[in-house]
Amino acid sequence: MKNFIFASILLALLLTVNAAPFQLNKRAITFGHCAAFNDSVDFIDVKIIGTDPPESGKNVSFDVSGTLTKNDITNSKTILYIAYLDDAGNPFNISAFDVPAPLLLHSYLLVVAVRDQSRSKHTTFGCAMAAVGKQF
Template sequence: MKAFMDFEDCFFLIKVNAAPFQLNKRAITFSACPTAGDHPFDLLTVHIGGPDPPEPGKPESFNVSGKMTKYNIKKNKSILVIGYGDLNGQLLHDAYIQTFTESISKGRQFTELASDVPTPPDLPSTYTLAVAIGDPVDDPDAPVDTYGCALATVGGKSKNLIFIN
């Protein structure tokens, strides 16, 4: 059975225990996203092209790569979604969405560049950054069937990342 994840509610579903501290200028480390039930997400590799961490209000580029193990990326259907969230589960800005322009078979390595991704004008000292790949579905409560994902906590140390079922 497929599990559906509403990307806009991703930050609401994720509980992050973080210890805030002064934001240090250091590279962001992305980790695997929490599992939604028995639906594990393939881990994406994410590299930030400009300042790392991103600077508030300035566009950023993301180089996303990986290999989908169970799903094909479909030309003109599958999407790359990038979102910034606070530690209370709220998006800080509209999620960035980019449609894939070529099909990629499961098991095949891919790289996708997302340039000019808006960064929220006001970033808290600690926030989350999620990058996901999936297919849009006709469900307003869960508009994206997510199958690849990476998550980072910026400005704090993540202790636990779990989905609340």
């Protein structure tokens, strides 16, 4: 009888462990400074709300915060720029919540920036980027 109880507990434990989601291959991405700007723009803190990393075809929400020391945010001029860049460098951008993720490859760069769209060169105030899948 003791062996039967032990076997039942062992089976229940095995089924419970097997049912737990296995997500070692889907780790949250970490944003760092934008290499292209060196230290000429401020670093902004970016958190992905919901599925992290983003999944193809699904909407993603971003929580962006920080302190801009070199520029002011101006209503109707300052935008939030979100770009997904693949190896070929093809960007897509949109400024909204529930940002739709494009068809994503296994590795890509995710760039989030605060920019002034009223200036001729779209001046970047703050930036953060993350490599997903591999280092670029």
